[in-house]
Each structure stands twice: as C-alpha cells, then as structure tokens.
Amino acid sequence: MKKHIKLGFFIFFIPVFLWLFLLIILPQIDLLLMSLKVENDVGDMVWSFSNYNAFFKENIYWYTFVRTATYSILVTFLTFVVTFPIAFYITKVVSPKYKGFLTILLLMPFWVSELVRVYGWMILLRESGVINYYLMQFGIIDKPIEMLYNDISMIMGLVYTSMLFMIVPLISALDGMDDSYIEAALDLGASKFVIFFKIIIPYAAPGIVSGSIVVFMLTLGNYLTPNLMGGKNSLWFTEQIYNQFIASFNWNQGAAFGFLLLILSSLIIWIALKISKQNLSKALS
Amino acid sequence: MKKLALLAVATTALLSSNLFANDTLKILTWKGYAPQALVDKFEKETGINVELTYSNNEEMIAKLRATRGAGFDLAQPSQDRISSVQAKYKIYMPIDYSKITTANVVPSMLTAVKNNTKVKGESYAIPFCYGTSGLIVNKKLAPGAKDYSDLLNPKYKGKISYRLKRPTLIAVAFGKGVDPFKKYSDIAAYSSLMNTVEKDLIAAKPLVHNYWANGDALLSMLRSGEVTVAMGWDGGGWKLHKENPDIDFVAPKSGALGWIDTFAIPSKAKNIDGAYKWINFMLKPENAAYFTNDQGYGTASNGAIKLLDSEKRDNFERTFSNEDIENINWYPPVPAKLEKIEGRTLDLIKSAQ
Numbered sequence: 001m002k003k004h005i006k007l008g009f010f011i012f013f014i015p016v017f018l019w020l021f022l023l024i025i026l027p028q029i030d031l032l033l034m035s036l037k038v039e040n041d042v043g044d045m046v047w048s049f050s051n052y053n054a055f056f057k058e059n060i061y062w063y064t065f066v067r068t069a070t071y072s073i074l075v076t077f078l079t080f081v082v083t084f085p086i087a088f089y090i091t092k093v094v095s096p097k098y099k100g101f102l103t104i105l106l107l108m109p110f111w112v113s114e115l116v117r118v119y120g121w122m123i124l125l126r127e128s129g130v131i132n133y134y135l136m137q138f139g140i141i142d143k144p145i146e147m148l149y150n151d152i153s154m155i156m157g158l159v160y161t162s163m164l165f166m167i168v169p170l171i172s173a174l175d176g177m178d179d180s181y182i183e184a185a186l187d188l189g190a191s192k193f194v195i196f197f198k199i200i201i202p203y204a205a206p207g208i209v210s211g212s213i214v215v216f217m218l219t220l221g222n223y224l225t226p227n228l229m230g231g232k233n234s235l236w237f238t239e240q241i242y243n244q245f246i247a248s249f250n251w252n253q254g255a256a257f258g259f260l261l262l263i264l265s266s267l268i269i270w271i272a273l274k275i276s277k278q279n280l281s282k283a284l285s
Numbered sequence: 286m287k288k289l290a291l292l293a294v295a296t297t298a299l300l301s302s303n304l305f306a307n308d309t310l311k312i313l314t315w316k317g318y319a320p321q322a323l324v325d326k327f328e329k330e331t332g333i334n335v336e337l338t339y340s341n342n343e344e345m346i347a348k349l350r351a352t353r354g355a356g357f358d359l360a361q362p363s364q365d366r367i368s369s370v371q372a373k374y375k376i377y378m379p380i381d382y383s384k385i386t387t388a389n390v391v392p393s394m395l396t397a398v399k400n401n402t403k404v405k406g407e408s409y410a411i412p413f414c415y416g417t418s419g420l421i422v423n424k425k426l427a428p429g430a431k432d433y434s435d436l437l438n439p440k441y442k443g444k445i446s447y448r449l450k451r452p453t454l455i456a457v458a459f460g461k462g463v464d465p466f467k468k469y470s471d472i473a474a475y476s477s478l479m480n481t482v483e484k485d486l487i488a489a490k491p492l493v494h495n496y497w498a499n500g501d502a503l504l505s506m507l508r509s510g511e512v513t514v515a516m517g518w519d520g521g522g523w524k525l526h527k528e529n530p531d532i533d534f535v536a537p538k539s540g541a542l543g544w545i546d547t548f549a550i551p552s553k554a555k556n557i558d559g560a561y562k563w564i565n566f567m568l569k570p571e572n573a574a575y576f577t578n579d580q581g582y583g584t585a586s587n588g589a590i591k592l593l594d595s596e597k598r599d600n601f602e603r604t605f606s607n608e609d610i611e612n613i614n615w616y617p618p619v620p621a622k623l624e625k626i627e628g629r630t631l632d633l634i635k636s637a638q
Contacts, residue, residue, distance in 0.1 A: 060632055060633055060636045064632075064636050126509075126511070127509070128509035128511055146511075148495075227498065231495050231496070232490060232495060232496050233490075233635075233637075235635045235636040240632065243628055243631065243632060244628070246344055246347045247343050247450075247451075247624065247627075248624050248625050248627075248628030248629075249346065249347070249350075249370075249624055250628070
C-alpha cells in the first residue's frame with residue numbers, strides 16, 4: 001500500500017517538478033547570473049553589482065518603477081471599486097435563474113485577445129473615432145477632442161483588461177456568504193454602512209485579496225495596454241525591460257530590471273498582506 | 286485487418302516522406318518583403334515550403350542572439366546593423382558569393398554592402414532593397430513642412446508624429462545642421478550630441494500627437510488627418526499619395542536617410558541551399574520588379590527598373606530632384622557602444638513629463 005502511494009506521488013510529482021525546474025527555476029537562475037555580470041572596457045564579462053546600482057543611481061529607472069507600482073495599486077483599487085457592486089448584484093440581488101447567464105455575459109469579452117480589446121477602445125476614443133463623431137453630430141463639441149494617449153485612458157484600459165480576474169474570486173467569495181448574516185444585522189438595527197464594512201467586506205476579504213494580488217501582478221507586468229493606449233508620457237517598467245533587451249542589446253541590465261521587478265512586487269504584496277492582516281495561503285485557497 | 290495494416294503503412298510512409306523532404310525555408314523578415322504571390326511562385330518552382338516570421342532590426346538581432354543563430358534559415362537585417370552585431374555575437378555565416386547570381390545585383394550596392402558588413406575579411410550580406418526615411422506630409426494642411434526641424438515646429442502642434450527609435454534621433458541631429466554619422470567614431474562627442482537632441486525632443490513633447498509604433502497605425506493617423514507632419518518611410522508616403530494626392534513623401538532639406546536591407550544567413554541555418562535559392566529568386570528582375578511594384582521600395586536588382594510601373598517611376602521623380610539624391614545620407618555601420626547611449630536617450634525622452 002505504501003509503495004503504491006509513492007509511485008502515484010512520483011507520477012504526479014515529476015511533471016510538475018520538471019515544469020517548474022526546467023521552465024521557471026533554471027531560466028531564472030540563468031537570468032540572475034546574467035544580471036550580475038557586466039561588460040568591462042576590454043569587452044569581457046566580469047562579475048559586478050553595477051546593473052543593480054544603475055537602477056538606484058539613474059533617476060529615470062526608479063522613477064519609472066515608482067510610477068508603475070503606484071499606478072498598478074491605483075488600478076487594483078479601481079478594479080475592485082468597479083467590480084464589487086457587479087459581483088454583489090450577481091450573487092445577492094438578482095434571481096439565481098439569471099446568475100449563470102450574467103456571469104457568461106461578463107466573461108464574453110475575454111474570449112477575444114487583449115490586443116483586439118485594446119484596439120476596440122482605440123477605435124472608440126481616438127480623435128477621429130466613434131465617440132468624437134457622435135459628440136460632433138449632436139453639436140456638443142465643435143472640434144474633436146483627443147481622448148487617447150494619456151494616463152487616464154491608459155488606466156481605464158488597464159482596469160478593463162483586468163476586471164475578469166477580480167470579479168471571479170469576488171463572486172465565489174460572496175457566493176458562499178449566507179444571506180442570514182445580513183438579515184440578522186438588519187434585524188438588530190445595523191445601518192447599511194456598518195453591514196458593508198463589518199460583515200460583507202470581512203467575509204469577502206480572502207476573495208478581495210486573491211483578486212487584488214492577481215490584478216496587481218498582471219497590471220505591473222502588462223506591456224501591451226500601457227504601450228498602445230498610454231502614448232507619449234507613459235513609460236511602463238516592462239517597456240524599460242524590453243528596451244534594455246531589444247533596443248540597447250543590454251541583456252544584463254534587462255535581467256537586473258526583471259529581478260528588481262520580481263523582488264519589489266513581492267515586497268509590495270507582502271506589505272499589503274501585513275497591513276490587511278491577511279495571509280497568502282488562506283487568500284489563495 | 287488488412288485495411289488497418291494498409292492504413293498503418295500509408296501513415297508511416299506519409300510521415301517519413303514528410304521527415305525526409307524536410308524542405309521548409311524559415312525566413313525572418315520585415316512585413317511586405319515576401320509578397321504572397323512570390324512565395325507561391327517560389328514554392329511551385331522549387332517545392333520548398335516557405336515559413337515567414339515578421340520582425341524589425343532590433344528584434345531580429347535579439348531573436349538570433351537568443352538562439353545563437355539557430356531557428357531561421359534567412360534573415361533580412363539592414364546593412365548598417367550587421368558588422369558590430371556579428372563581431373560580438375557571431376549570429377550569421379559568411380556569404381558564399383559564388384552561389385549568388387551577382388549579375389542580377391546593382392554592382393555599386395553589392396560593393397557597398399560587402400564593405401559595410403565585413404568582419405575579419407568575410408562579408409555577411411547581399412543587398413535586397415533600399416529606401417529612405419524622411420517626412421510624410423499632408424501638403425494641404427501643413428504646406429510649409431520641408432525638413433526634420435518641422436517635427437519640432439510649434440506651428441504643427443498636436444499634428445506631429447514620429448517613432449521613438451534611433452532614426453528619429455539621427456534625423457533631429459541632421460535637422461539641427463549636425464552630421465551625426467561623422468561623430469560615430471567619437472563616443473564622447475556622439476553622447477553630447479544625443480544630450481542636445483534629447484533636450485530638444487523633450488521640449489517638443491507637447492507638440493507630438495503620438496509616438497507611432499507600427500507603420501499601419503501611422504498611415505491611419507495620416508489618412509484621418511489626425512497627423513499632418515510625420516517621419517516615415519518613402520514607400521508608406523507614396524502609398525498614401527495614391528489614395529489622397531494631398532499627402533506625399535517629402536525628402537527633407539537636410540537629406541533623406543538612406544537604408545539598404547539585405548539578406549543574411551544565420552550561423553546555424555539548416556536549409557542553406559534553400560536560402561541561396563530564395564535570394565537568387567528574389568533578385569531575378571521580374572520578381573524584384575513585382576516586389577517594388579507591390580511595396581514601393583527600391584530594389585537592388587539589376588535590370589528590374591525597366592519592368593517597373595510608370596507610377597513607381599513617377600513617385601521617385603516627383604520626390605527626389607537630382608539635388609535630393611545627392612543629399613541622401615546613407616547609414617554607415619553602427620559601432621557597438623552607440624546603442625546603449627541611444628537607448629538611454631530614448632528612455633529619458635519617453636519618461637519625461
């Protein structure tokens with residue numbers, strides 16, 4: 001019997017192990033080594049921390065990082081604000097008959113790729129786009145306004161692309177909540193405000209946390225949306241990494257940036273978990 | 286049972302024939318450099334299956350560097366981006382010019398490309414096509430735009446677009462009356478030139494509609510009139526001119542930037558014969574002429590000029606006077622360290638508020 005378990009364990013364990021080791025751990029080690037090397041004047045590769053130093057010395061690098069991180073936190077918060085009422089409506093207000101249908105409606109846009117969705121927004125928002133056309137037709141404005149290529153359009157695009165990853169954990173968290181909690185609170189005379197903050201939010205906290213982690217990580221690592229919708233002022237940190245690898249051929253610097261992104265984003269999530277007094281394994285279970 | 290055995294034999298035969306034929310040619314190229322009609326014709330003539338991957342100079346180098354020259358049988362980098370990359374990463378193999386029908390290549394271009402791609406006595410490329418970068422202007426809405434300096438001209442506020450890549454930095458330097466190519470050998474001087482270019486471009490940031498990232502997006506912005514002065518390639522400008530005579534490519538006063546794109550064979554190419562076959566096929570006058578008629582870029586093929594549509598010749602004559610042709614600044618090979626300086630400059634411009 002014991003042997004049996006061992007065999008089964010290995011059958012399931014080995015593919016997972018190989019996957020993790022060959023496709024994630026090995027390349028990461030390679031990147032780490034690469035990030036610690038730098039070319040000296042003769043053109044040889046020598047060990048050095050200067051790739052990491054460059055991040056802290058050069059204003060634009062950490063400035064871009066701070067900007068990216070701040071905007072990612074903002075996007076995560078906005079995504080929560082936008083999706084929570086929807087999740088609440090679907091799970092608690094609407095008749096269970098339509099629940100599946102409404103969820104499918106929410107998932108539908110995500111059947112097409114992110115690129116197509118972003119282009120859709122661009123068609124709507126651009127200077128010669130759909131929205132400007134109708135505003136002009138109805139005489140609300142007489143000159144087209146450029147609504148694309150700024151931070152607001154970029155944040156909107158990011159919120160839109162990450163909504164799904166917030167709403168699914170929220171729905172599953174709220175689904176498990178017994179309505180009688182709310183009824184009991186109402187009977188005891190609690191206000192809606194108190195019910196929201198004392199009952200609903202704490203109950204949904206694991207869902208909120210897991211959704212937030214996923215949205216934050218995806219936004220921080222997004223390349224497409226900031227690049228296409230952000231326009232001329234919005235350098236995103238991933239673009240910086242791409243530039244180092246592709247435009248400057250400086251793979252060592254790019255690898256160092258990649259690692260810094262990994263470390264700093266893990267740090268932000270750790271701090272957020274501490275502040276919200278949540279724990280990771282509980283949030284993800 | 287018999288049927289099943291037969292089926293098994295047939296399947297094995299089919300699989301193995303596939304394995305042995307193994308005649309695919311993987312080409313890493315720019316969009317438009319392998320028109321479908323020519324690919325079909327080539328496949329029919331040689332029985333080789335062509336697989337295309339679209340890319341640009343930087344990504345071509347990065348892709349080949351990642352695999353140390355494997356994965357593709359042919360690449361099409363610009364001639365100025367070969368020698369320093371080859372010296373450092375060794376991603377191409379030397380060209381065996383005896384396998385090329387050199388009679389089909391314009392001699393002056395072949396010599397120039399051979400010289401510019403020389404590393405340790407071996408050359409690494411064959412010219413394919415050429416063209417220029419300059420301005421694409423809507424002449425009705427922005428009649429005065431004549432030089433790169435107009436990309437920084439407040440008169441066209443919000444109607445300007447360019448790419449945040451190295452050609453723009455070089456163009457802005459030319460627009461200031463400085464020849465950046467002369468500073469290629471002096472890193473310190475080039476670096477200080479890039480500093481002034483960076484200041485100019487940051488100061489001009491409020492004037493820019495958007496930094497374009499791909500050619501199609503630029504053309505659609507020009508078509509709709511959102512942008513009236515842009516930096517772009519001649520082929521694109523001429524394409525728009527055909528749709529709307531107000532828009533045209535303009536050779537800037539301080540000189541259009543001339544580029545030559547080439548054929549180069551990655552060092553671990555598998556189908557080398559196929560690669561040479563494709564090169565010779567594409568340089569045949571009738572095929573080269575088809576490419577130019579289709580895409581608008583000039584061809585390095587000798588004798589293709591006679592076969593061009595009159596419209597293509599008109600384009601060229603309308604845009605380039607003799608003086609403009611003399612004025613073209615051809616890209617010299619890029620020394621190794623410059624990319625780092627330019628990369629930093631571009632980052633600073635993009636992140637400036």
